[in-house]
Amino acid sequence: MKKTxxxxxxxxxxxxLEAKRALKDLEAGTLEVIVDNTIAVQNLEKMARQLxxxxxxxxYGPDRHAILIAVEGGAxxxxxxxxxxRPSAGPTVVVLGSDQMGTGDSELxxxxxxxxxxxxxxxxxxxxxxxLYNSGVKLAVEGADTLGDxxxxxxxxxxxxxCGTCLNFFNLTEQLGVGAVTxxxxxxxxxxxxxxxxxx
Amino acid sequence: xxxxxxxxxxxxLPKVEDPDFLVGFDKSDDAAVYRLSADLAxxxxxxxxxxxxxxxxxxxxxxxxxxxxxIWAMGGxxxxxLNIVCFPEKMDLEILSxxxxxxxxxxxxxxxxxxxxxxxxxxxxxxxxxxxxxVHPDRIYTNRGCQVGDLxxxxxxxxxxxxxxxxxxxxxxxxxxxQAVASMxxxxxxxxxxxxxxxxxxxxxxxxxxxxxxxxxMLGGERHAVIFSTEVPVIPEALAYAxxxxxxxxxxxxxxxxxxxVHFGPDVPFSRxxxxxxxxTSGGLLVSVPRAAAQDLVAELxxxxxxxxxxxxxxxxxxxxxxxx
Numbered sequence: 001m002k003k004t005x006x007x008x009x010x011x012x013x014x015x016x017l018e019a020k021r022a023l024k025d026l027e028a029g030t031l032e033v034i035v036d037n038t039i040a041v042q043n044l045e046k047m048a049r050q051l052x053x054x055x056x057x058x059x060y061g062p063d064r065h066a067i068l069i070a071v072e073g074g075a076x077x078x079x080x081x082x083x084x085x086r087p088s089a090g091p092t093v094v095v096l097g098s099d100q101m102g103t104g105d106s107e108l109x110x111x112x113x114x115x116x117x118x119x120x121x122x123x124x125x126x127x128x129x130x131x132l133y134n135s136g137v138k139l140a141v142e143g144a145d146t147l148g149d150x151x152x153x154x155x156x157x158x159x160x161x162x163c164g165t166c167l168n169f170f171n172l173t174e175q176l177g178v179g180a181v182t183x184x185x186x187x188x189x190x191x192x193x194x195x196x197x198x199x200x
Numbered sequence: 201x202x203x204x205x206x207x208x209x210x211x212x213l214p215k216v217e218d219p220d221f222l223v224g225f226d227k228s229d230d231a232a233v234y235r236l237s238a239d240l241a242x243x244x245x246x247x248x249x250x251x252x253x254x255x256x257x258x259x260x261x262x263x264x265x266x267x268x269x270x271i272w273a274m275g276g277x278x279x280x281x282l283n284i285v286c287f288p289e290k291m292d293l294e295i296l297s298x299x300x301x302x303x304x305x306x307x308x309x310x311x312x313x314x315x316x317x318x319x320x321x322x323x324x325x326x327x328x329x330x331x332x333x334x335v336h337p338d339r340i341y342t343n344r345g346c347q348v349g350d351l352x353x354x355x356x357x358x359x360x361x362x363x364x365x366x367x368x369x370x371x372x373x374x375x376x377x378x379q380a381v382a383s384m385x386x387x388x389x390x391x392x393x394x395x396x397x398x399x400x401x402x403x404x405x406x407x408x409x410x411x412x413x414x415x416x417x418m419l420g421g422e423r424h425a426v427i428f429s430t431e432v433p434v435i436p437e438a439l440a441y442a443x444x445x446x447x448x449x450x451x452x453x454x455x456x457x458x459x460x461x462v463h464f465g466p467d468v469p470f471s472r473x474x475x476x477x478x479x480x481t482s483g484g485l486l487v488s489v490p491r492a493a494a495q496d497l498v499a500e501l502x503x504x505x506x507x508x509x510x511x512x513x514x515x516x517x518x519x520x521x522x523x524x525x
Contacts, residue, residue: 012449013365020445039449042456047445050470 001029008036008064015040016047023051023071031069034157041065060157090195091128094120096136101200113139116200117149126158127198129190131182133163141167141175150178163187204457222337223274229343230270230404233335241337245270248284248328252364252481253381256295260302260327262384266407266482267329268310272392273405273485274342276335281307283317286326299327310389341403341487344420350401350514351494352425355391355506356383356484358411358475359438366437366446376437383435384482391485391506398489398497406483410454412476412522414486415512416461419521427512427524429465429472438478442471451477463520476524488514 005022007015019033033044041057044067048055054070100109101116117139120127130153132140139146140162154160160179167173167181191197201209216224222241223233231245247267251259264281271278283303287296307314312331363380366372372380388405395403406414411432419425454477464473484506489497494510501508 012452013446014369016445016447017369017371037449039452039456042452043445043447043449046447046452046470050445 001026002032003029004032004034006034007040008034010035010040012040012043016043019044019047019069023053023069026071028072029070031071032066033069034064034066036063036065038065041067044069058159061155064155064157066157090193092125092196092198093190093194094127094130094198094200095191096130096132096139096200097134099135099138113200114146114149117146117153121149121152121156126153126156128194129159129161130179131161131163131187131190133166133187135166135170137162137166137170137172137176140178141172142177143175144177147177154178161186161190204453222340223342230273231276231333233274233276233337233340235337239336239338241335241340243271243274243276243333243335244330245333246284246328246330248286248326249481250324250326252384253367253377256298257302258381258385260299260304261306262302262381262482263299263327264303264306264310264329265385265387267331268306268312269388269405269407269482269485271331271333272388273403274333274335275339275392275396275400275403276333278307278310278312278331278333280313280315280332281310282315282330283319284326284328284330285317285319286322286324287319288323288325289321291325295325299325303327303329306385306387310387341400343402343404343418344422345402346418346420346423346425346488346514347401347490348423348514348516349491350488351491351510352415352427352512352514353487353489353494353498353501353508354406354411354433354484354511355388355487355501355508356386356406356480357433357435357507358406358478358480358483359435360384360480360483361410361448361451361478362438362441362446362475363435364481365448366441366444369446371441371444371446373437376435376441379435379437386482388482388485390504391501391508394500394504394506395485395487395497397500398493400487400489402488404486406480406486408450408479408481409457410451410477410479411483411486412458412462412524413454415522416458418486418488419514421521424515424518424520425512425522426515426518427476427522428510429468429476429524431509432472432476432511433507433509434472434475438475439469439471442474447474448479450479454479458522461521463518463523465523465525468524473524484508 101112161182164181220235235241360380
């Protein structure tokens with residue numbers, strides 16, 4: 001199982017202390033601790049090393065970092081594996097397979113997609129990931145009018161993952177303006193482990 | 201502020217050329233020294249910070265002991281002190297009066313005169329002192345001057361930072377807090393009075409940069425040191441709390457700054473590492489003395505009731521500037 005602690009706004013030793021307490025209750029699975037400074041990340045890394053636990057750090061900006069600690073001495077959780085297998089309890093993944101929303105008029109489709117991504121930023125509970133493939137990757141490149149909203153999502157901890165093959169196909173690899181490049185393995189894993197997939 | 205940040209800011213300030221300005225901030229020393237005559241120099245220092253303990257009277261004592269310490273670390277005697285006070289408008293003035301009470305008693309104990317001060321309204325409480333002392337210009341203890349073969353002596357136990365952090369989150373035992381407070385409130389005057397009788401090559405006090413940070417300043421890029429980690433006096437609970445991960449951000453900042461200069465031997469446990477990086481409030485004096493004098497000095501310090509110990513030695517070269525065994 002996966003447990004998340006939001007330790008933003010807390011000063012050391014509190015984030016470490018809360019993580020330690022949560023680890024006690026977690027028999028097996030992944031503990032995710034979200035903090036707002038790198039010093040807290042480093043202190044959490046020290047704790048994980050001392051306890052002999054695998055971990056992985058993800059940074060979403062200068063003020064937002066997550067450290068995922070794997071319990072039961074296993075290696076650091078790989079993408080997807082950390083997610084629970086019961087679909088209803090997994091993370092929400094938004095899949096954007098096109099730069100347009102719906103079929104019909106392509107100009108209208110693009111307007112709708114911009115509006116959809118903006119609406120995502122207004123959600124109280126954000127998705128864990130946004131996957132972009134095929135012409136969907138065009139939404140995340142420099143000059144796209146959706147880039148600003150995707151960046152807002154990224155700043156708030158949403159993983160924005162664009163298909164590398166697709167960026168290459170459109171010759172846009174150098175223009176990627178937000179998030180990271182991903183591959184088919186990760187695209188499959190993310191969707192398999194998702195509790196809910198949203199496909200506009 | 202962290203040592204890295206501070207160094208980069210100070211590096212940008214204009215350097216003053218004055219033959220009588222003997223010690224300034226460019227040498228990372230404890231206090232500034234200005235020569236007035238061939239046998240008299242002024243020692244200036246200033247220190248203030250927010251409370252690290254709940255009791256205002258104890259906070260006053262500790263803040264004053266901490267501010268006064270820099271004078272002794274330079275080999276001087278404190279003469280006058282000025283209060284620096286930040287205090288919220290709406291807070292109970294009795295608290296302020298207790299802080300100042302604690303501070304003034306320590307100034308008196310130091311043999312100095314509390315000559316005035318300055319207060320401003322602020323959101324949070326902060327207190328400290330600006331202290332002026334005197335020293336003979338030929339008998340200034342600078343940070344730099346360790347010689348190969350010297351032994352290093354520390355006069356107070358480490359670990360008060362970890363214990364105060366544990367105290368803030370309600371995890372420190374009353375005994376540990378009591379020991380930390382007593383150590384922080386103790387004036388370095390008594391250690392200095394003993395040390396004065398011995399040949400001193402270098403001296404500093406251990407404060408915010410932690411034991412290893414202040415040792416690093418002392419080595420000044422010229423010498424190396426080997427630390428005998430099990431000999432370093434430590435408040436025992438600090439080790440236990442470090443093992444419970446009651447670890448501070450400030451210690452990690454010190455670690456980040458010093459990491460490249462320090463090598464830990466395979467037998468040094470994590471808790472010892474943390475304690476060596478632990479920022480100290482009103483920590484002890486760290487003295488570098490000739491080997492021949494070290495045992496007598498430690499014995500006399502112990503005789504004066506101070507938990508002093510030989511904690512390391514200055515060597516010519518090792519794998520890193522500081523090797524902790």
